[in-house]
Amino acid sequence: MSFPLPRTARAVTLHTQRGDFAAVDTPAGESVPFRGVALLLPGFTGSKEDFHFLQGPLAARGYRTIAVDGRGQYESDGPEADESPYAQGELAKDVLAQAQLAGGPVHLLGHSMGGQVARAAVLLDHTPFRSLTLMSSGPAEISDSQKERVGLLHAALAAGMTMAQVWEVIVAMGPPEDVGGPAKGFGTPELMRERWTSHKPAQLLVTGRQLCAEPDRVAELAALGLPLHVLSGSSDDTWPVPLLDEMAARLSARRTVVEGAEHSPNQDQPLATAEALADFWDAQDTQDTQDTQEG
Structure with missing residues (x-):
């Protein structure tokens, strides 16, 4: 079983100094000027497939996109029980x-x-990046109601249930996917189950705890001077939209609210989301040109 790939996309393995990572690499369209490369990181219990609906529209705007399964997510390997490789600093590296x-x-x-995780990476070293977009990702820990959902997931794992058994519990909890629920998606129920159960239990335990205890690092991020973009749907139960508005203001970031979308604008409203992303990335080229001329 496999998810359908975007047109022109390739399923690839990134062989890095940190190990191998499953990815979907979609080249820029041949009939448009090449504008750049974007690296796309999925959320909790998500995977590279979460970006399939974005990759075609972004290719049409001249962007090559590489969507990656993180360590222990879906098709990227990782230890079942050893939690140390899933610490946020390790994922950032x-x-x-x-x-x-x-x-x-x-x-x-x-x-x-x-x-x-992306924020942690740029705080380690921002020089490899032209910009950072935080999509439906808040300044610190998730909301109290979603912490309860993560707690239920962790309790099931701690009780020694298999991933297949936990899946049945999770399905009964309902969405959204980023607090452990079954992901929104375009695959069959069998594919969605396979994806969820392929995550490593240790990865879910560590990253779930991190979501419940993430510190506010907005001031550190703002100090880097990296071009920033805060994008979300018009409603979000994981981080309330007013909180994301406030974070964007603190970051002096571009702010995009995608109407008709919730926690996953990449799947709820992919065309509008792709246009907002490409517009932001295009603006960095314009700013770079202005800086060069003024320099």
Whole structure:
């Protein structure tokens, strides 16, 4: 079983100094000027397939996109029980290694938990990146109601249930996917189950705890001077939209609210989301040109 790939996309393995990572690499369209490369990081219980609906429209705007399964996510391997490789700092180093292979500097995008890993990566070293987009990813820990959902997931794992058994519990909890629920998606129920159960239990335990305890690092991020973009749907239960508005203001970031979308604008409204991303990335080229002329 496999998810359908976007047109012209290739399923690839990124062989990095930090290990191998499954990815979907979609080249820029041949009939448009090449504009750059973007690295796309999925959220908690998500995978590279979460970006399939974006990759075609972004290719049409001249962007090559590389969507990656993080360590222990879906088709990227990782230890079942050893939690140390899933610490946020380790995942951030993975992103830096992935960016090296992408050919930089690259535009970095992280969805939900992926946004917090992306933030950690640029705080380690922002030089490989042209910009950072935080998609439905807030300044600190998730909301109290979603912490309860993560707690239920962790309790099931701690009780010694298999991933297949936990899946049945999770399905009964309902969406959204970024707090452990079954992902929105375009695959069959069998594919969605396979994807969820392929995650490593240790990865879910560590990243779930991180979501519940993430510190506010907005001031550190703002100090880098990296071009920033905060994008979300018009409603979000994981980080309320007013909180994302406030974060964008603190970051002096571009702010995009995609109407008709919730926690996953990449799947709820992919065309509008892709246009907003490409517009932001295009603006960095314009700013670079102005800076060169003024210099």
